[in-house]
Amino acid sequence: MKTVTGFASATIGNVACGFDVLGFAIKEPGDEVILTLHEESSSESPVSIKTIHGDGGALPRDPKKNTSSFVVLKFLEYLRNHKGIDFQGHIDLELKKNLPLSSGMGSSAASAAAALIAANELLGGPCTKMELVHFAIEGERVACGSAHADNAAPAMLGNFILIRSYNPLDLITIPPPDQLYCTLAHPHIELRTAYARSVLPRSISLKTATEQWGNVGALISGLLTSDYELIGRALVDVIAEPKRATLIPGFYQVKEAALGAGALGCSIAGSGPSIFAFSSSAATAEKAGTAMRNAFLDIDEHLEADIWVSPVCREGARIL
Amino acid sequence: MKTVTGFASATIGNVACGFDVLGFAIKEPGDEVILTLHEESSSESPVSIKTIHGDGGALPRDPKKNTSSFVVLKFLEYLRNHKGIDFQGHIDLELKKNLPLSSGMGSSAASAAAALIAANELLGGPCTKMELVHFAIEGERVACGSAHADNAAPAMLGNFILIRSYNPLDLITIPPPDQLYCTLAHPHIELRTAYARSVLPRSISLKTATEQWGNVGALISGLLTSDYELIGRALVDVIAEPKRATLIPGFYQVKEAALGAGALGCSIAGSGPSIFAFSSSAATAEKAGTAMRNAFLDIDEHLEADIWVSPVCREGARIL
Structure with a gap:
């Protein structure tokens, strides 16, 4: 055994x-x-x-x-x-x-x-x-x-x-830039991936697609050159976020709160309902977390949210 | 004066x-x-x-x-x-x-x-x-x-x-990787940008778009990390190339010839009709150029083509 x-x-x-x-x-x-x-x-x-x-x-x-x-x-x-x-x-x-x-x-x-x-x-x-x-x-x-x-x-x-x-x-x-910190806010609701996929369009305009892949290229460039401002500017999703935001109560308020606290950018984690933000220091990432938690509480639904602040994990799965 | x-x-x-x-x-x-x-x-x-x-x-x-x-x-x-x-x-x-x-x-x-x-x-x-x-x-x-x-x-x-x-x-x-060389083949035909744009679809499937931006991210990563193999794998265009290839006599033969000569990848330059290839040495880029010129000559239309081999220019516009 x-x-x-x-x-x-x-x-x-x-x-x-x-x-x-x-x-x-x-x-x-x-x-x-x-x-x-x-x-x-x-x-x-x-x-x-x-x-x-x-x-x-x-x-x-x-x-x-x-x-x-x-x-x-x-x-x-x-x-x-x-x-x-x-x-x-x-x-x-x-x-x-x-x-x-x-x-x-x-x-x-x-x-x-x-x-x-x-x-x-x-x-x-x-x-x-x-x-x-x-x-x-x-x-x-x-x-x-x-x-x-x-x-x-x-x-x-x-x-x-x-x-x-x-x-x-x-x-x-x-590999992640050394000073990149993630704030993750998980509101106490569930959103099934299959449902969150069902709200997406099957086709998109070439113009919108072009805008998206300009940002993909910029995000990869920002990550590889540790250009935090560029990472922030590139955290734009013109395709899934506008559709899925409607499934997450308070999404725009929480995003606004994260950016207001100094986060570089903020969007939906996977298919939601969690929301992530990037910051260029642990202190800012903590501030963003507090602001995001409060923003969830402030909406009509008064959602409780768990908050985690973490650098990107370089190791992946491991034996304990 | x-x-x-x-x-x-x-x-x-x-x-x-x-x-x-x-x-x-x-x-x-x-x-x-x-x-x-x-x-x-x-x-x-x-x-x-x-x-x-x-x-x-x-x-x-x-x-x-x-x-x-x-x-x-x-x-x-x-x-x-x-x-x-x-x-x-x-x-x-x-x-x-x-x-x-x-x-x-x-x-x-x-x-x-x-x-x-x-x-x-x-x-x-x-x-x-x-x-x-x-x-x-x-x-x-x-x-x-x-x-x-x-x-x-x-x-x-x-x-x-x-x-x-x-x-x-x-x-x-x-900035370009040090050993990246471009081969440019210009067949003696004209293709107006406005016409080459008119053959493109106005909308594309989300699945196709996703494939394209995976390659955009990978190409930027390959360029920034001087990963020549990755640059080659990422030189994929599932949107414009299949449509515009039909406007360029011999496109697929020329592409095949470039790859056969050892080029990393090959696609249409802008909206065509020129075709470019990347190689990881000047010698391979020259070989690709010869192969591309011959491929244009070998098609039914027997197109003459000008060939240029060059590293990426870092300087941009300048005063002579």
Whole structure:
């Protein structure tokens, strides 16, 4: 019997202009997955879910339907088919779900990445993180209905990850500027990714698209040259934000509050309802957090919000 | 009487994925504009066109309609309205048009930038290059019907220039990797920008747009980190190239030839018909040039093509 604990943190997809192609990891909060290896095989699935803490019973317990166990099954299948490793034992999975569900914080990706890094360690490290990313992305299909990578890839690899292409998968690591701090505000409401995707247009004007990719290029340039002002100017989303803002009570007030406190820019975290802001110092990021929390409280709905301030996580998923 | 000669080189707009937001300058060929200042004013326009060489009589001689004189008029107007400089003399303009018209090589932008750098020098340098860019962009409206900046900005400033936003104008300079060489093939046909724009779709699917901006981000990353392989992978245009390729006889054969010779990537220069390729050495860029020239000759139309091989120009418009 051997036990390993994997950890992967919250991630923020889209990053304003980078819809479906950009995401980054923060240092905390994150999910923990504890895997226990039993040498004897089980008559049922090679992976079973022992316990899930913190989900209020919302997540499926069927190993094929729960993201964290599903990705471990995919990993074992890959080992059998491509590495000649035929796993005969049994793995018990315990999930400490610290990330809120349907929050825009990459909750499912964190569980998947934590499970995968643990499973890989448990079996002696047969795969690289870049291989593991593929299974984490598959997990998103189970969790959200689409195999997008903008949470799964940074949850596993850390940093900013730019997805140049899905087929073949081409991930580019963009290291964060040293003084870049993220403020994340999570209001106590849920917004399902599938619903937040349904409000998006299927087609956009070429003019609007051009505006968006000018900002994508500028954001990547700002990140790589540590040009904080440019990062702020490039945090513009003319496509998803205007549509999804209507699904988040107080979005514009919270954004205004973050900018008023000195943040460089502010937009929706993933598909929402969480909202992130970037600042060029920890102190400003803290100030932005207080302002964002107060702005959520001040709207008619008086929403409570959790606030986290963190630099970008460079490490990605890790063993605890 | 005082005479100044300005020079600005060919530029390549779009750069595959960067439709309307990215362009770069090469070292040569370029246009020369010779301005002569006369202290006495003219009863007509303060700028008149004395001679144009090399355009076969195609360009307008009316100073308000010719791009190179038009931008000088705009520059003088700006000096009067914003710098308190009321120019009372007269400027004669001579244009040595070395760039072919309607070639996708930024011919009008080169004339405009050369004229502006000369006019600014002639009047004692009242403006920065960044100020002059605005007039060069206005010149594009006269020449091509739309005030795009992806030729005008690099013609003036050199390097790669990313246009984050037009309103307000936000230009980001991306210095080129040291070993990046451009091969430019100009087949002896003309393709008017306005026509090449008319074949583009007015709207595109969100999925296609996402693919394009993934490549824009990746190209900027490749340029800033001198990752030549990434530059090659990111030189993908899923929007304009498929439409405009049909307007350029042999486009796919020429592209194939460039890649076969070892080029990193290849696409349409601006709105065509010229085709550019990037290579990571001068020798490969030369090989690609030979292959591209031969490919144009091999098609049914047996097109002759001029070939230039050049690093990216860092200097931009200059006084000769």
